[in-house]
Amino acid sequence: xxxxxxxxxxxxxxxxxxxxxxxxxxxxxxxxxxxxxxxxxxxxxxxxxxxxxxxxxxxxxxxxxxxxxxxxxxxxxxxxxxxxxxxxxxxxxxxxxxxxxxxxxxxxxxxxxxxxxxxxxxxxxxxxxxxxxxxxxxxxxxxxxxxxxxxxxxxxxxxxxxxxxxxxxxxxxxxxxxxxxxxxxxxxxxxxxxxxxxxxxxxxxxxxxxxxxxxxxxxxxxxxxxxxxxxxxxxxxxxxxxxxxxxxxxxxxxxxx
Amino acid sequence: xxxxxxxxxxxxxxxxxxxxxxxxxxxxxxxxxxxxxxxxxxxxxxxxxxxxxxxxxxxxxxxxxxxxxxxxxxxxxxxxxxxxxxxxxxxxxxxxxxxxxxxxxxxxxxxxxxxxxxxxxxxxxxxxxxxxxxxxxxxxxxxxxxxxxxxxxxxxxxxxxxxxxxxxxxxxxxxxxxxxxxxxxxxxxxxxxxxxxxxxxxxxxxxxxxxxxxxxxxxxxxxxxxxxxxxxxxxxxxxxxxxxxxxxxxxxxxxxx
Numbered sequence: 001x002x003x004x005x006x007x008x009x010x011x012x013x014x015x016x017x018x019x020x021x022x023x024x025x026x027x028x029x030x031x032x033x034x035x036x037x038x039x040x041x042x043x044x045x046x047x048x049x050x051x052x053x054x055x056x057x058x059x060x061x062x063x064x065x066x067x068x069x070x071x072x073x074x075x076x077x078x079x080x081x082x083x084x085x086x087x088x089x090x091x092x093x094x095x096x097x098x099x100x101x102x103x104x105x106x107x108x109x110x111x112x113x114x115x116x117x118x119x120x121x122x123x124x125x126x127x128x129x130x131x132x133x134x135x136x137x138x139x140x141x142x143x144x145x146x147x148x149x150x151x152x153x154x155x156x157x158x159x160x161x162x163x164x165x166x167x168x169x170x171x172x173x174x175x176x177x178x179x180x181x182x183x184x185x186x187x188x189x190x191x192x193x194x195x196x197x198x199x200x201x202x203x204x205x206x207x208x209x210x211x212x213x214x215x216x217x218x219x220x221x222x223x224x225x226x227x228x229x230x231x232x233x234x235x236x237x238x239x240x241x242x243x244x245x246x247x248x249x250x251x252x253x254x255x256x257x
Numbered sequence: 258x259x260x261x262x263x264x265x266x267x268x269x270x271x272x273x274x275x276x277x278x279x280x281x282x283x284x285x286x287x288x289x290x291x292x293x294x295x296x297x298x299x300x301x302x303x304x305x306x307x308x309x310x311x312x313x314x315x316x317x318x319x320x321x322x323x324x325x326x327x328x329x330x331x332x333x334x335x336x337x338x339x340x341x342x343x344x345x346x347x348x349x350x351x352x353x354x355x356x357x358x359x360x361x362x363x364x365x366x367x368x369x370x371x372x373x374x375x376x377x378x379x380x381x382x383x384x385x386x387x388x389x390x391x392x393x394x395x396x397x398x399x400x401x402x403x404x405x406x407x408x409x410x411x412x413x414x415x416x417x418x419x420x421x422x423x424x425x426x427x428x429x430x431x432x433x434x435x436x437x438x439x440x441x442x443x444x445x446x447x448x449x450x451x452x453x454x455x456x457x458x459x460x461x462x463x464x465x466x467x468x469x470x471x472x473x474x475x476x477x478x479x480x481x482x483x484x485x486x487x488x489x490x491x492x493x494x495x496x497x498x499x500x501x502x503x504x505x506x507x508x509x510x511x512x513x514x
Contacts, residue, residue, distance in 0.1 A: 009380070010379050011379040011380060056379075056380070058380075058442055058443055059443055080376060085379065085382055086379045087379065088376050088377065088379050089376070090378075111441055113441070119333075119345050120342060121266060121345065122266050122267050122313075122342065123266070123268060123313070123315075123384070125342050127380070179439070179440060179441055180437075180440045182436070182439060183436060183437045184368055184370070184436055184454075184507075184509075186315055186316055186509060186510060195441050197441075252441075253443060
């Protein structure tokens with residue numbers, strides 16, 4: 001048996017997220033099915049982050065144990081030949097036998113993209129949350145700064161059965177800035193893209209999207225920046241803002257060191 | 258009657274192009290249907306460029322004559338409320354009564370995007386032509402320079418019934434350069450985007466895509482750069498390269514002065 005580390009990118013639109021589930025197409029199931037003809041039997045692939053339905057990935061990491069001796073370049077080509085174009089394996093590496101993409105992850109970087117301007121540009125549709133009302137970047141940044149550090153993020157965890165008991169996480173960096181516009185697209189409608197990038201040691205289910213939903217309330221003047229600290233302290237989902245839509249969220253990178 | 262100038266952006270994926278046609282959804286038909294409830298009768302919208310099926314627009318221009326006195330801001334909102342999110346009106350302006358988006362256009366800018374690198378990134382799928390084999394940028398540029406100026410582009414016109422008799426056009430600028438990568442996406446697979454931007458006084462059907470198909474043959478070493486001049490001189494479609502896929506093409510801008 002050998003252990004391999006796969007790095008993947010995907011457009012999550014139209015998929016039911018990473019994790020295998022009955023009756024819905026998921027990225028994990030696609031990768032497992034792409035490996036099966038090669039290995040000749042069912043293969044389990046473990047992802048670093050269980051991205052939700054509609055969430056995209058630029059650098060998801062997965063681990064898999066195989067008996068087949070295929071070299072890594074040929075495996076990359078074989079996998080991509082068996083996957084839909086919206087899901088691509090970017091890199092295949094030999095890993096230590098004990099490597100597990102989820103348990104060994106030391107940190108993850110997520111990015112959320114907000115599109116401003118009165119008209120939603122068609123090319124941003126799939127990859128940003130459009131906010132037609134103005135957003136105050138300074139207020140967003142002030143509120144975001146209150147979330148950096150080690151906190152109990154219980155208020156920012158998805159309600160329901162999948163809740164985790166230990167809800168303390170560390171956000172080592174939360175950076176909010178205007179994206180540099182692409183040099184090939186004419187400016188239109190005064191819209192800009194605000195990028196919210198978070199690095200943390202781990203994220204609860206829906207945590208990034210609940211943070212973004214809360215920050216947007218601040219940015220639109222519907223919540224005081226300081227109330228974000230109250231939301232943390234309350235440890236109740238209802239004290240934070242709504243969950244931002246999946247389409248603006250990207251798993252950018254998984255760190256192992 | 259008043260005459261209005263509309264500026265539109267659209268994601269052409271899944272549409273049969275600009276021009277109204279039976280049995281297929283087109284951008285022109287969508288805009289006309291979006292105006293009809295307002296005007297109370299059928300309205301004809303004239304587009305500057307009849308983009309083909311799957312081609313995108315960042316700044317298509319259309320003219321329309323209306324009797325309804327609705328102000329331009331309200332019309333923009335009403336149109337966007339009646340259009341699918343992939344088609345957006347970016348701007349509505351009052352125009353001279355004689356304004357016609359197609360007949361008055363003095364020039365157009367088109368951009369074609371080539372994605373290089375062995376693996377096609379999922380986020381570039383809809384908006385670029387992926388070339389897994391290496392492309393020589395210098396060779397592309399050398400060949401592109403031969404197409405600038407006033408030429409008979411008969412070899413670069415779609416074969417078939419829609420052919421135009423006068424096939425002389427002027428390309429006032431053909432610029433080929435690497436795109437600056439987005440600051441929010443980690444580099445992956447060594448891939449880069451090559452942008453090919455053309456400004457001309459007019460373009461024949463499939464002309465930009467036939468030019469790109471020919472330049473790519475040069476960039477991949479399957480054709481000499483100098484043979485592009487021979488292709489022009491031959492005035493036969495077969496002497497140029499294949500038609501590049503629609504998904505990499507954008508109508509960037511229409512100039513009226």
